[in-house]
Amino acid sequence: MTADSExxxxxxxxxxxxxxxxxxDFDGPICRLFAGHSAELVADGLVAWLESRGLRGLVTDTERDSLDPHLVLRAVDRRHPGSDLVAELEERLTKEELRATSTAMPTEYADVLIQTWRALGARMAVTTNNSPRVVRAYLDDRDLTSCFAPHIYGRTQDLHRLKPDPHCLNRALSAMGAAPGAALMIGDSPTDLEAARGAGVPFLGYARNERKAKLLTEAGAAHVVASLEPVLDLLRP
Structure with missing residues (x-):
C-alpha cells in the first residue's frame, strides 16, 4: 500500500x-428504485401525458431526450411554477415511484450498514428528490423505517428546492439539531455533492459503476466507494 492510499x-x-x-440519498445508496420499473418509460409517460393535453412545448427536445422524470417535472415547474398542472404531474410521478418500490433492488450491504450504524448510535435521515411517501413505502417493506423515522425529507411542492439545492439537508440538520460538520451525506450524483457542499456537510460518494464514479470524481468528490462493504468494515470493531 502506498503512502497516498494509506x-x-x-x-x-x-x-x-x-x-x-x-x-x-435514497435512489442509489439505499436501493435502485427503478431497477424493475424503467425510469425512462416513466419519463416518456410524463411527456406523453403533457402531449395529450397539447403541452408538448413545455419540454424541450433536450429535456425530453434526457429520459429523466425528475428533469421533466422540474422543466414544467420552471415554466409554470406552483400551478395545478405541476401538482398533477408531480402526483403522477409519485404514483410511478410507488409502483417502482415493488421491484426496487436493495443496494448491496445497505440494509445491514444502516442497521449497524444506527446500533452504534448514529442518527439517520433520508434526504432525497423522491417522494417521501415512496421512501416510507420502501423502508416499511424492508423493516428499516425505525432506523430513520421521523427523519425522511423528500420532494415537496417547492420543486425549485430539489437537490442540488441543500434545502432537504438543511431541514434534516435543523430537525435533528445537528451541526453540519457532525454529519455525513452519502449520495451517488453530482447534485448530491453540490447539495452537501451547500449545507456544509462532508460527503461520501457511492458509485455502482465506472460512469457514476467518473461523474462524482470530476465533480470534485474526494471519497468515492464502489461498494458499501468497506464502509461497513470500517464501522465494525
Whole structure:
C-alpha cells in the first residue's frame, strides 16, 4: 500500500467513524428504485401525458431526450411554477415511484450498514428528490423505517428546492439539531455533492459503476466507494 492510499484510507475511516448523523440519498445508496420499473418509460409517460393535453412545448427536445422524470417535472415547474398542472404531474410521478418500490433492488450491504450504524448510535435521515411517501413505502417493506423515522425529507411542492439545492439537508440538520460538520451525506450524483457542499456537510460518494464514479470524481468528490462493504468494515470493531 502506498503512502497516498494509506492516507486516503485514514481519511475515509475518520470521515465514517466521526459521523454522528448520516444523511442518505435514497435512489442509489439505499436501493435502485427503478431497477424493475424503467425510469425512462416513466419519463416518456410524463411527456406523453403533457402531449395529450397539447403541452408538448413545455419540454424541450433536450429535456425530453434526457429520459429523466425528475428533469421533466422540474422543466414544467420552471415554466409554470406552483400551478395545478405541476401538482398533477408531480402526483403522477409519485404514483410511478410507488409502483417502482415493488421491484426496487436493495443496494448491496445497505440494509445491514444502516442497521449497524444506527446500533452504534448514529442518527439517520433520508434526504432525497423522491417522494417521501415512496421512501416510507420502501423502508416499511424492508423493516428499516425505525432506523430513520421521523427523519425522511423528500420532494415537496417547492420543486425549485430539489437537490442540488441543500434545502432537504438543511431541514434534516435543523430537525435533528445537528451541526453540519457532525454529519455525513452519502449520495451517488453530482447534485448530491453540490447539495452537501451547500449545507456544509462532508460527503461520501457511492458509485455502482465506472460512469457514476467518473461523474462524482470530476465533480470534485474526494471519497468515492464502489461498494458499501468497506464502509461497513470500517464501522465494525
Amino acid at each position: 492516507n486516503a484510507t485514514e481519511e475515509l475511516t475518520e470521515l465514517i467513524r466521526s459521523a454522528r448523523v448520516v444523511l442518505w
